[in-house]
Amino acid sequence: xxxxxxxxxxxxxxxxxxxxxxxxxxxxxxxxxxxxxxxxxxxxxxxxxxxxxxxxxxxxxxxxxxxxxxxxxxxxxxxxxxxxxxxxxxxxxxxxxxxxxxxxxxxxxxxxxxxxxxxxxxxxxxxxxxxxxxxxxxxxxxxxxxxxxxxxxxxxxxxxxxxxxxxxxxxxxxxxxxxxxxxxxxxxxxxxxxxxxx
Amino acid sequence: xxxxxxxxxxxxxxxxxxxxxxxxxxxxxxxxxxxxxxxxxxxxxxxxxxxxxxxxxxxxxxxxxxxxxxxxxxxxxxxxxxxxxxxxxxxxxxxxxxxxxxxxxxxxxxxxxxxxxxxxxxxxxxxxxxxxxxxxxxxxxxxxxxxxxxxxxxxxxxxxxxxxxxxxxxxxxxxxxxxxxxxxxxxxxxxxxxxxxxxxxxxxxxxxxxxxxxxxxxxxxxxxxxxxxxxxxxxxxxxxxxxxxxxxxxxxxxxxxxxxxxxxxxxxxxxxxxxxxxxxxxxxxxxxxxxxxxxxxxxxxxxxxxxxxxxxxxxxxxxxxxxxxxxxxxxxxxxxxxxxxxxxxxxxxxxxxxxxxxxxxxxxxxxxxxxxxxxxxxxxxxxxxxxxxxxxxxxxxxxxxxxxxxxxxxxxxxxxxxxxxxxxxxxxxxxxxxxxxxxxxxxxxxxxxxxxxxxxxxx
Numbered sequence: 036x037x038x039x040x041x042x043x044x045x046x047x048x049x050x051x052x053x054x055x056x057x058x059x060x061x062x063x064x065x066x067x068x069x070x071x072x073x074x075x076x077x078x079x080x081x082x083x084x085x086x087x088x089x090x091x092x093x094x095x096x097x098x099x100x101x102x103x104x105x106x107x108x109x110x111x112x113x114x115x116x117x118x119x120x121x122x123x124x125x126x127x128x129x130x131x132x133x134x135x136x137x138x139x140x141x142x143x144x145x146x147x148x149x150x151x152x153x154x155x156x157x158x159x160x161x162x163x164x165x166x167x168x169x170x171x172x173x174x175x176x177x178x179x180x181x182x183x184x185x186x187x188x189x190x191x192x193x194x195x196x197x198x199x200x201x202x203x204x205x206x207x208x209x210x211x212x213x214x215x216x217x218x219x220x221x222x223x224x225x226x227x228x229x230x231x232x233x
Numbered sequence: 234x235x236x237x238x239x240x241x242x243x244x245x246x247x248x249x250x251x252x253x254x255x256x257x258x259x260x261x262x263x264x265x266x267x268x269x270x271x272x273x274x275x276x277x278x279x280x281x282x283x284x285x286x287x288x289x290x291x292x293x294x295x296x297x298x299x300x301x302x303x304x305x306x307x308x309x310x311x312x313x314x315x316x317x318x319x320x321x322x323x324x325x326x327x328x329x330x331x332x333x334x335x336x337x338x339x340x341x342x343x344x345x346x347x348x349x350x351x352x353x354x355x356x357x358x359x360x361x362x363x364x365x366x367x368x369x370x371x372x373x374x375x376x377x378x379x380x381x382x383x384x385x386x387x388x389x390x391x392x393x394x395x396x397x398x399x400x401x402x403x404x405x406x407x408x409x410x411x412x413x414x415x416x417x418x419x420x421x422x423x424x425x426x427x428x429x430x431x432x433x434x435x436x437x438x439x440x441x442x443x444x445x446x447x448x449x450x451x452x453x454x455x456x457x458x459x460x461x462x463x464x465x466x467x468x469x470x471x472x473x474x475x476x477x478x479x480x481x482x483x484x485x486x487x488x489x490x491x492x493x494x495x496x497x498x499x500x501x502x503x504x505x506x507x508x509x510x511x512x513x514x515x516x517x518x519x520x521x522x523x524x525x526x527x528x529x530x531x532x533x534x535x536x537x538x539x540x541x542x543x544x545x546x547x548x549x550x551x552x553x554x555x556x557x558x559x560x561x562x563x564x565x566x567x568x569x570x571x572x573x574x575x576x577x578x579x580x581x582x583x584x585x586x587x588x589x590x591x592x593x594x595x596x597x598x599x600x601x602x603x604x605x606x607x608x609x610x611x612x613x614x615x616x617x618x619x620x621x622x623x624x625x626x627x628x629x630x631x632x633x634x635x636x637x638x639x640x641x642x643x644x645x646x647x648x649x650x651x652x653x654x655x656x657x658x659x660x661x662x663x664x665x666x667x668x669x670x671x672x673x674x675x676x677x678x679x680x681x682x683x684x685x686x687x688x689x690x691x692x
Contacts, residue, residue, distance in 0.1 A: 061344045
């Protein structure tokens with residue numbers, strides 16, 4: 036429900052466009068040697084504290100990167116969301132710990148499933164999508180929009196995107212299957228000459 | 234009938250009937266070359282069909298590529314990585330499913346988590362770019378020494394590009410390939426009980442002949458035919474591994490090729506010296522991997538293996554995945570490559586060396602690759618480790634190790650999940666070794682697949 040009027044949407048999309056390099060750095064992930072990588076759990080803890088709440092240690096565990104393919108994009112988006120939620124309007128709302136962790140955890144996981152995190156700062160449509168979703172998950176709507184308008188616009192932007200992603204996912208699965216079939220079908224060495232064989 | 238109008242001789246069955254299906258640009262002169270290779274009275278029994286699969290436009294593209302390879306300078310360093318690297322990362326993260334799932338392209342290569350053969354073996358499709366043409370895709374299968382069977386996605390153009398890197402390597406040793414129409418360009422040697430053998434032509438060399446032959450006596454009418462055939466075909470280049478070259482040294486052939494190319498296994502200095510003395514030509518030790526193609530050629534004057542590919546960036550990583558300084562040994566890890574069906578980003582090869590930079594560009598120093606190994610059978614004969622790989626092929630096992638003890642006893646090591654196949658494995662190896670022990674292999678990743686306590690095991 037988006038019953039409470041929030042900030043101007045443009046405030047948030049501009050903030051996303053201006054995301055500082057520190058929030059676009061690599062998230063720390065186990066097994067990846069990178070001294071400059073950001074410990075996202077610590078960053079999340081800082082944001083929760085900024086809102087006057089405390090995050091139990093167990094709730095931060097999900098922000099500890101364990102595996103690149105599963106965690107890198109999700110944690111990169113959580114970092115961008117930390118920047119967004121550190122906006123002074125959000126801070127003034129003193130958002131509850133549960134809501135913050137839901138956005139930083141679940142919303143980031145869903146959105147990161149098929150969109151590179153940094154597109155939410157680089158692409159105008161993705162910036163609007165992220166700003167609207169964050170507001171909606173926290174129960175707000177953009178200032179100057181009615182509930183109906185905000186709902187319609189969120190549905191339109193995320194509905195189109197969801198259909199695009201579903202189609203992309205379907206095509207990706209189909210292609211993966213076709214590649215495996217193509218490789219399995221062709222007898223390896225009948226395929227082409229190399230002037231040496233490893 | 235063959236395309237040259239002669240009755241089919243020595244023509245095994247294959248996926249297609251016509252040589253033109255294997256060599257789409259085949260001319261009558263090329264067809265005559267195939268007939269010459271197959272029809273010589275001393276020819277081996279060819280067991281398979283293959284070809285270059287190149288279309289006319291691709292042949293032209295290969296000629297241009299070859300020139301690029303010959304002209305390119307390789308002069309990067311860790312402080313000044315190659316200019317193509319940033320764009321390569323952007324493209325790879327946008328078009329390769331595995332990397333797309335990892336999110337935005339990283340700002341630095343060092344931010345990418347390295348991958349190994351295990352990741353490719355787990356799901357090769359995830360590493361094939363969206364724009365790779367499946368209709369033209371081919372594969373190369375490799376069992377390697379790590380025990381992870383792997384299908385490498387490739388393309389006829391990619392296979393054709395090998396020659397460009399070989400020519401670059403040969404140039405270091407003053408050799409320029411000149412053979413063309415009517416002549417045999419290369420013979421690829423194997424020495425295994427079972428070996429894929431075929432004939433073909435190389436369009437960029439005006440259809441010079443190419444033959445992959447097996448020196449094992451079972452493929453020949455008479456053992457002496459091996460030398461007679463090699464002398465009659467007079468290939469400009471002979472490529473093989475140290476095991477097949479060891480067999481080549483036993484033949485009484487008189488032909489002197491322009492060079493020998495040793496690939497796929499470590500060539501020990503003693504063997505190189507014997508080959509150089511016997512054939513009076515340069516013997517090139519090429520470090521080459523199915524996943525990457527020819528990476529480097531050994532040049533004593535440069536102090537190690539000189540890199541050959543102008544779009545391949547090499548790092549040396551420690552066990553934690555951190556780059557080590559020049560001169561420090563670690564795992565050879567590659568990014569880039571010429572196989573557009575399988576772009577690699579920080580691919581850990583499983584081989585070890587140190588990196589040095591000098592007038593010859595980047596050089597791999599002290600490369601420790603895979604060692605060839607042979608095993609003594611119950612009859613006292615020696616077989617190649619590849620024969621064991623072939624024997625165990627029917628088993629669906631990903632990891633195994635075979636060790637021969639000093640008394641000749643053989644132990645097969647299987648991961649716990651493969652133990653139900655132990656009896657079948659025993660049966661498959663029984664013709665070679667009689668009764669063997671089957672032990673549990675507890676290593677989780679790479680193992681040295683073949684080991685032996687016998688001093689004579691190293692070829």
